[in-house]
Amino acid sequence: MSGIVQAARVAPKKIIIDCDPGIDDALAITLAHGSPELDIVGITTVGGNVDLAYTTDNALRLREFLGLPEVPITAGSEGALLRSRVNAAGVHGDLGLGEARLPEATLPVRAGHAADFIIETLKAAPGEITLVAIGPLTNIALALLKEPRIVGWAREFAILGGSYTRGNFSPAAEFNIAADPEAAAIVFGAGWTVTMIGLDVSRQALAVGKVVDRMRGMGRLGTDLLVPCVEFYGMVTAEEGPAIHDACAIAYLIDPTLIAVEPAVVEVETAGRFTSGMTVTHFDLGDRVPNALVGTTLDVPRFWDLVLGVYEDVARRIGVV
Ligand code: RIB
Ligand code: CA
Numbered sequence: 001m002s003g004i005v006q007a008a009r010v011a012p013k014k015i016i017i018d019c020d021p022g023i024d025d026a027l028a029i030t031l032a033h034g035s036p037e038l039d040i041v042g043i044t045t046v047g048g049n050v051d052l053a054y055t056t057d058n059a060l061r062l063r064e065f066l067g068l069p070e071v072p073i074t075a076g077s078e079g080a081l082l083r084s085r086v087n088a089a090g091v092h093g094d095l096g097l098g099e100a101r102l103p104e105a106t107l108p109v110r111a112g113h114a115a116d117f118i119i120e121t122l123k124a125a126p127g128e129i130t131l132v133a134i135g136p137l138t139n140i141a142l143a144l145l146k147e148p149r150i151v152g153w154a155r156e157f158a159i160l161g162g163s164y165t166r167g168n169f170s171p172a173a174e175f176n177i178a179a180d181p182e183a184a185a186i187v188f189g190a191g192w193t194v195t196m197i198g199l200d201v202s203r204q205a206l207a208v209g210k211v212v213d214r215m216r217g218m219g220r221l222g223t224d225l226l227v228p229c230v231e232f233y234g235m236v237t238a239e240e241g242p243a244i245h246d247a248c249a250i251a252y253l254i255d256p257t258l259i260a261v262e263p264a265v266v267e268v269e270t271a272g273r274f275t276s277g278m279t280v281t282h283f284d285l286g287d288r289v290p291n292a293l294v295g296t297t298l299d300v301p302r303f304w305d306l307v308l309g310v311y312e313d314v315a316r317r318i319g320v321v
Helices: 023-035 054-067 113-126 138-146 180-189 209-216 219-233 245-254 300-320
Strands: 013-021 038-045 074-076 131-134 154-160 192-195 259-268 278-283 292-298
Touching: 013 023, 013 113, 013 245, 023 038, 023 054, 023 131, 023 219, 023 245, 038 054, 038 113, 038 180, 038 245, 054 074, 054 300, 074 113, 074 245, 074 300, 131 138, 131 245, 138 180, 154 245, 180 209, 180 259, 180 300, 192 259, 209 219, 209 245, 209 300, 245 259, 245 300
Parallel strands: 013 038, 013 131, 038 074, 131 154, 154 192, 192 292
Antiparallel strands: 259 278, 259 292
16 A cells, blocks of 8 residues: 555536536536546537527537547527527627637537426436536526426536626526526526625636736647637736636536535516616525525636646647647
């Protein structure tokens, strides 16, 4: 015995990612794929940053670029339950991945609707799969309306979304919630605990100059995906850079110690003229039962150590040319 006790390797956490790629969605999926702590068992897409056709095409392209052919990708809802479409093409580009142009996908999207995939997959493995949503919550709400029992079948449920301070779609609301407030209200009212990684956390995850410099040294992953995405996403200087929001939700699933969370009651505003989509967050519970664990602080140095270390592993796998 060398005296070095091998850490017992726990089985990777199985996850379904519901997303709207989207620049930060792409970085989040890359992080999830590269992490030995996670096993992506499915990806579902929703209209959000750009139209469903583009979010789905981006997911299909990313799947092959990263070498994930066995992961099923199922498309879901084009738009919100009740509201007219909004998008963030001004932030992510018309095609949704900034200046990145990944090779066309050769493998098809899985037939069926994302909500049914979520229901069927969670039902087949109750208590084993974590559901993480990093786009508008329409698919999740539809799954809940069709089969409320997914609340008990999901191992855990986390989102990138919301804010207990200020929004980014409006002063009050974060984009993923504002895009479909009725869906978000259904999700937060479903009876499970929502781990809400919101802007309060993700605005700390800034891809500043030294981060992007490391990405430049990551071969095809850097030149074909990471750098053209991040440099489109926002101005990069020594101190400033775009926040890679969605990756924070994935990082939390990899290592929950990266983000401090507090129990809270979160209610979604659906009627406010100026506050629609606001996640009204009550940290002072009183006698109320919390429906959420809300992220408050990010361990920024450890976050980037994790993210860039995983990206370098992925870069080695996909090669330099
Ligand atoms: O507010 C940030 C969120 O909105 C991220 O999920 C980003 O991809 C956009 O969908
Ligand atoms: Ca997203």
